[in-house]
Every structure is written in C-alpha cells, then in structure tokens.
Amino acid sequence: PEEMAALHRASFTVPPPWSAPAFAAMLEDRGVRLLTAPHGFLLGRTVLDEAEILTLAVAEGARRQGVGAGLLHRFHAEAALHGAVRVFLEVAADNRAGTALYNAAGYAVTGRRRGYYAAPGRAPVDALVMARALWAGPAGR
Numbered sequence: 378p379e380e381m382a383a384l385h386r387a388s389f390t391v392p393p394p395w396s397a398p399a400f401a402a403m404l405e406d407r408g409v410r411l412l413t414a415p416h417g418f419l420l421g422r423t424v425l426d427e428a429e430i431l432t433l434a435v436a437e438g439a440r441r442q443g444v445g446a447g448l449l450h451r452f453h454a455e456a457a458l459h460g461a462v463r464v465f466l467e468v469a470a471d472n473r474a475g476t477a478l479y480n481a482a483g484y485a486v487t488g489r490r491r492g493y494y495a496a497p498g499r500a501p502v503d504a505l506v507m508a509r510a511l512w513a514g515p516a517g518r
Contacts, residue, residue: 378397378398378400378401378404379397381395381397381400381418381420381434382394382395382396382397382399382400384417384418384434384436385400385432385434387436387437388434388435388436388437389434392469392494392496393494393496395432400420403420403431406422408422408423408424409421409422409431410422410423410452410455412448412451412452412455414444414447414448415439415444416435416436416438416439416444417433417434417435417436417439417444417445417448418433418434418448419432419433419448419449419451419452420432420433421452421456421464423455423456423459423460423461425460426460426461426462426463427461427462427463427464427465428452428453428456428459428461428463428464428465428511429464429465429466430449430452430464430465430466433445433448433449433475435448440474445478446478446481446482449478449479449482450482452464453482453511456511457511457512461511462510462511463508463509463510463511464508464509464511465487465506465507465508466479466484466506466507466508467490467493467504467505467506467507468504468505468507469494469502469503469504469505470489470502470503470504470505471502476505476507479507482509483509484507484508484509485507485508485509486505486506486507487506487507487508488505488506489503489504489505489506490503490504490506491503
C-alpha cells in the first residue's frame with residue numbers, strides 16, 4: 378500500500394491521490410484485483426457481469442511504453458474470465474493521457490459527472506464515464 382500510494386501521489390492531483398490506508402482497505406475487499414507491472418499498477422473489481430477500473434497508475438518515466446495498455450489488456454482478460462461482459466471507469470476530463478489510453482483500448486464516453494473531482498484550491502473537474510464491451514477470445518476483447 379505504501380508503494381502504491383507513493384506512485385498514485387506522483388501520478389495524480391485530480392482526482393486527489395489515495396493514501397496507503399485507503400489502498401490497504403481496498404485490498405481487503407476480496408472482489409478487488411490488483412495487477413502490477415514494473416512501474417505501474419491497476420486496481421479493479423468485477424461484480425456480476427460488470428467490471429470497474431478503480432485506478433490505474435504508471436510512473437512518469439514509464440508512460441507511453443505500453444505499461445498501461447498491458448495492464449488494461451490483462452484486466453480485460455481476467456474480468457472476462459470472471460464473467461464480466463462490460464467494463465467501465467471514470468477519468469478526469471482534463472486527463473488527456475488517460476483518455477487517449479482508454480480510447481485506444483476501445484473505450485467510449487458514456488456519460489459525464491459534472492464537478493465530480495474536487496480538490497482544495499482548484500476548480501472542480503468533470504469525470505468522464507467510459508465503458509467498453511468485453512468479448513471472450515484470445516485477445517480478451
């Protein structure tokens with residue numbers, strides 16, 4: 378949890394980064410899955426036929442090298458194996474790198490939550506709700 382919180386803190390200001398105790402609490406939930414890669418991690422869960430990406434963080438120096446895409450691919454495959462047919466997430470509307478990653482992975486915007494991310498001293502930022510279908514098969518898509 379400490380390493381996850383440090384990477385999350387280095388990766389995000391909006392939404393506010395999660396603390397080590399917050400990560401520890403999430404990891405206690407048996408439905409939550411942690412996928413790791415060198416310089417990154419993805420935390421997600423599957424409930425019935427839907428999967429949700431809770432957070433994905435990649436160290437700045439490792440971005441645009443396939444770490445995030447690889448974590449997404451692995452999560453899609455695992456979620457499909459656990460019965461999910463759809464996966465969704467929320468991303469800050471001003472997170473261009475995140476939205477580009479998700480668009481490239483087949484996600485589409487399905488909604489907007491106005492002013493969802495609030496941080497002291499900053500204007501609230503909208504959250505984009507993005508989703509994609511999961512298909513069984515060798516690519517996990």
